[in-house]
Amino acid sequence: MSRNKTHKNRALCFVLILFCFFSSFYARNLLEEEEESTEKATQTIHVSNATWHDFSRLVDVQIGSHVRGVSDLKRYLHRFGYVIDDVGDSRNFSDVFDGRLESAISLYQENLGLPITGRLDTSTVTLMSSPRCGVSDTHMIINDDGIHTTAHYTYFNGKPKWNRDKLTYAISKTHKLDYLTSDEVKVVFRRAFSKWASVIPVNFEEVDDSTTADLKIGFYAGDHGDGQPFDGVLGTLAHAFAPANGRLHLDAAETWVVDDDFKGSTVAVDLESVATHEIGHLLGLGHSSQESAVMYPSLRPGTKKVDLTVDDVAGVLKLYGPNPKLQLDSLTESEDSLKNGAVSWRFLSGNFTGYVLLVVMILFL
Ligand SMILES: [Zn+2]
Ligand SMILES: [Zn+2]
Numbered sequence: 001m002s003r004n005k006t007h008k009n010r011a012l013c014f015v016l017i018l019f020c021f022f023s024s025f026y027a028r029n030l031l032e033e034e035e036e037s038t039e040k041a042t043q044t045i046h047v048s049n050a051t052w053h054d055f056s057r058l059v060d061v062q063i064g065s066h067v068r069g070v071s072d073l074k075r076y077l078h079r080f081g082y083v084i085d086d087v088g089d090s091r092n093f094s095d096v097f098d099g100r101l102e103s104a105i106s107l108y109q110e111n112l113g114l115p116i117t118g119r120l121d122t123s124t125v126t127l128m129s130s131p132r133c134g135v136s137d138t139h140m141i142i143n144d145d146g147i148h149t150t151a152h153y154t155y156f157n158g159k160p161k162w163n164r165d166k167l168t169y170a171i172s173k174t175h176k177l178d179y180l181t182s183d184e185v186k187v188v189f190r191r192a193f194s195k196w197a198s199v200i201p202v203n204f205e206e207v208d209d210s211t212t213a214d215l216k217i218g219f220y221a222g223d224h225g226d227g228q229p230f231d232g233v234l235g236t237l238a239h240a241f242a243p244a245n246g247r248l249h250l251d252a253a254e255t256w257v258v259d260d261d262f263k264g265s266t267v268a269v270d271l272e273s274v275a276t277h278e279i280g281h282l283l284g285l286g287h288s289s290q291e292s293a294v295m296y297p298s299l300r301p302g303t304k305k306v307d308l309t310v311d312d313v314a315g316v317l318k319l320y321g322p323n324p325k326l327q328l329d330s331l332t333e334s335e336d337s338l339k340n341g342a343v344s345w346r347f348l349s350g351n352f353t354g355y356v357l358l359v360v361m362i363l364f365l
Contacts, residue, residue: 134237135287293309
């Protein structure tokens with residue numbers, strides 16, 4: 001009996017040591033992740049350009065206040081399609097936080113998947129300070145399928161799409177970057193197009209002639225003649241037009257990366273992630289409010305997001321129908337799916353302490 005008790009005590013000690021070790025390991029990881037994300041948040045907030053200002057001092061500004069910088073925020077929201085003021089000219093926006101701004105913030109929060117408060121909380125202001133796609137959010141229609149109530153994908157008004165099963169694309173030989181070879185850019189776009197071609201019955205063929213290609217891709221700087229000037233480093237990264245326009249433009253001022261090596265840069269942007277997103281627009285998809293989706297409008301520098309989620313695939317399938325050879329295994333499941341290993345790991349790691357306690361209880365009950 002006493003021998004059994006000793007064994008039990010030793011087992012208890014062993015489990016408690018294990019628990020302490022893993023808890024501290026987990027806490028340290030959490031702390032590091034937190035520090036890293038805080039560092040990234042502050043890194044992304046210091047660059048300023050035509051659309052993107054340091055909005056950090058507007059955190060917690062209340063409705064009715066008059067604070068310098070509110071007019072910049074109004075111009076930012078106006079730029080991305082949010083109705084801000086009766087004044088047609090955005091240069092005349094005032095610094096007053098009025099009811100219209102509150103409504104616009106609420107709609108922004110809804111479109112970006114944030115809690116809808118109409119307030120300038122830290123998460124809202126941080127997201128507004130992050131680089132993003134230049135395509136507006138609010139001219140899009142929400143998907144009209146009453147069955148898929150959890151869908152986050154959207155379309156352009158009128159749901160335009162290509163009525164062809166083969167589209168040609170060309171990468172401009174003149175509007176290019178001097179630090180990336182055309183082969184490097186081609187490889188990236190081949191991979192990005194293949195992601196979409198694997199799920200819908202549309203083939204993409206690379207051609208040389210930009211003038212005759214259905215889809216025209218190039219790097220452009222500043223005002224480049226389509227009414228949507230780029231704004232320099234970060235801010236808006238790229239834009240693409242709805243079918244059947246076919247133009248996909250990338251901001252030449254960005255530090256584009258094709259080899260996953262961001263070299264610790266605070267402004268480096270993954271080309272394949274942005275290419276995959278913009279091709280979604282070329283096909284007719286609008287922005288998704290699901291953060292994990294490729295079609296989410298914002299992308300943090302130094303990160304990569306190239307795998308279509310269930311939400312991206314569901315959206316494009318409704319426009320084009322399935323590829324008969326659809327490879328389900330090639331998809332990355334969204335966060336609400338249990339099939340994704342990474343998601344499962346996140347779930348497990350997020351509940352690690354709970355799992356240890358569960359093991360302890362099982363051992364001693
Ligand atoms: Zn976009
Ligand atoms: Zn353009």
